[in-house]
Amino acid sequence: MTKSLLKSIVLIVASSITILSCNNQKQDKMKTDDTVLTEIFLKGEKGSEDLFTGNAYNIGLVDADSTLTTAVGNVYFEPGARSNWHSHPAGQILIITDGVGYHQIEGKEIEIIKKGSVVKCPPNVRHWHGASADVGLQQLYIVPNTEKGIVNWNEAVTDEIYNSASKFQ
Amino acid sequence: MTKSLLKSIVLIVASSITILSCNNQKQDKMKTDDTVLTEIFLKGEKGSEDLFTGNAYNIGLVDADSTLTTAVGNVYFEPGARSNWHSHPAGQILIITDGVGYHQIEGKEIEIIKKGSVVKCPPNVRHWHGASADVGLQQLYIVPNTEKGIVNWNEAVTDEIYNSASKFQ
Numbered sequence: 372m373t374k375s376l377l378k379s380i381v382l383i384v385a386s387s388i389t390i391l392s393c394n395n396q397k398q399d400k401m402k403t404d405d406t407v408l409t410e411i412f413l414k415g416e417k418g419s420e421d422l423f424t425g426n427a428y429n430i431g432l433v434d435a436d437s438t439l440t441t442a443v444g445n446v447y448f449e450p451g452a453r454s455n456w457h458s459h460p461a462g463q464i465l466i467i468t469d470g471v472g473y474h475q476i477e478g479k480e481i482e483i484i485k486k487g488s489v490v491k492c493p494p495n496v497r498h499w500h501g502a503s504a505d506v507g508l509q510q511l512y513i514v515p516n517t518e519k520g521i522v523n524w525n526e527a528v529t530d531e532i533y534n535s536a537s538k539f540q
Numbered sequence: 541m542t543k544s545l546l547k548s549i550v551l552i553v554a555s556s557i558t559i560l561s562c563n564n565q566k567q568d569k570m571k572t573d574d575t576v577l578t579e580i581f582l583k584g585e586k587g588s589e590d591l592f593t594g595n596a597y598n599i600g601l602v603d604a605d606s607t608l609t610t611a612v613g614n615v616y617f618e619p620g621a622r623s624n625w626h627s628h629p630a631g632q633i634l635i636i637t638d639g640v641g642y643h644q645i646e647g648k649e650i651e652i653i654k655k656g657s658v659v660k661c662p663p664n665v666r667h668w669h670g671a672s673a674d675v676g677l678q679q680l681y682i683v684p685n686t687e688k689g690i691v692n693w694n695e696a697v698t699d700e701i702y703n704s705a706s707k708f709q
Contacts, residue, residue: 375544409578411637412656432635432658439631439660441610441684462608466601466680468580468637487581489601491608511635513682515610 408469408509412445418454424527425452427501435517442514442521448472453501453533456525458494461516465490465500472508473536474500481536484508494519499528504537577638577678581614587623593696594621596670604686611683611690617641622670622702625694627663630685634659634669641677642705643669650705653677663688668697673706 415430426449433443445468453473465474467488474490475481477497484490484500492498502508514521584599595618602612614637622642634643636657643659644650646666653659653669661667671677683690 373544375542433633433660438662439633439684441633441682443633443635443658443682464602464608464610464612466612489612491602493607511680513610513612515608515684 408447408507410447411468411509414447415445418446422455422457422524423452423501424455424533425449425501427452427454432511435514435521437518440515440517442512442517444512446508446510446512448502448508448510450502450505450507451533452507453528454499455527456497456499458497458523458525459492459514460494460520460523461514462494462496463492463498464513464515465492466511466513468509468511470508470510471503471506472501472510473503473533474498475532475536481532483536484510497525501528501533504534575675577616577676579616580637580678583616584614587615591624591626591693592621592670593624593702594618594670596621596623601680604683604690606687609684609686611681611686613681615677615679615681617671617677617679619671619674619676620702621676622697623668624696625666625668627666627692627694628661628683629663629689629692630683631663631665632661632667633682633684634661635680635682637678637680639677639679640672640675641670641679642672642702643667644701644705650701652705653679666694670697670702673703 412430412432414428416428418427418429428447429444431444433439433441435442467484467486469486471483471485473481474484475498476492500510581599581601583597585597587596587598597616598613600613602608602610604611636653636655638655640652640654642650643653644667645661669679
């Protein structure tokens with residue numbers, strides 16, 4: 372092999388490696404974008420295992436007071452994590468800012484919730500909510516009319532119920 | 541110039557062009573990421589020029605009703621856009637999900653608000669809010685206790701007041 376041919380081969384290989392690594396970088400970024408959820412707020416504190424199954428992190432954004440009478444916060448649910456059954460004396464609103472999850476009002480079918488979803492739960496109605504099995508959930512909650520109380524916690528959501536959600540996807 | 545030298549030069553130039561375009565793509569994406577805001581909801585309807593200066597788009601997420609008594613929506617303010625002065629009979633909460641903007645309660649200094657910011661405005665106090673001059677704002681609003689009324693609109697925010705915000709950045 373002549374020196375010139377060898378030089379040409381080296382440069383062609385170098386160009387190919389550069390082109391390939393350029394493409395791979397773009398693909399890795401897209402793959403990362405698919406699974407990493409947007410974080411708008413600090414993560415907050417891990418929810419008690421008495422109130423949640425799996426890892427859920429809550430940060431309070433607006434504390435209930437006598438003027439605005441509204442509590443607001445964000446919960447990040449890791450995949451598989453969910454709240455226990457619970458109810459709110461004045462109801463609750465959920466705003467989903469990223470990810471995929473489930474919400475169920477007692478007696479009704481599990482609904483799939485995702486980025487952009489808005490959920491309303493009436494007063495004194497038992498419900499639960501959390502992330503899907505594979506993808507986490509970023510969820511804002513709004514509890515209105517807090518002078519009536521904020522939340523009443525009940526039992527954990529069984530795996531049987533939680534796993535049945537997959538049939539709704 | 542020999543053929544082999546010419547061939548080498550062509551290949552070096554080709555490699556250089558590939559490497560440079562690869563870097564530029566990464567920079568363009570980063571530049572785009574700096575200025576394109578996350579969209580969680582549909583854009584909604586353009587706000588009336590009687591109520592806003594510049595382009596602001598509102599989508600209602602939760603309509604006021606007698607059960608939850610809370611109105612929730614999202615406003616996307618383009619750079620330079622802001623609401624008129626206005627007040628809420630029961631106050632208002634703002635949750636900023638992306639971008640940079642301004643909020644001012646009458647008589648107080650303009651505050652800079654950005655992704656993750658939480659703003660509380662007391663009942664019957666005049667205020668205005670909107671995007672910064674260069675970057676848009678994605679803003680959720682929560683209006684509690686809607687049985688007292690939702691909003692009372694007033695005059696436009698002057699350029700003099702709006703432009704004075706830049707000194708707080």
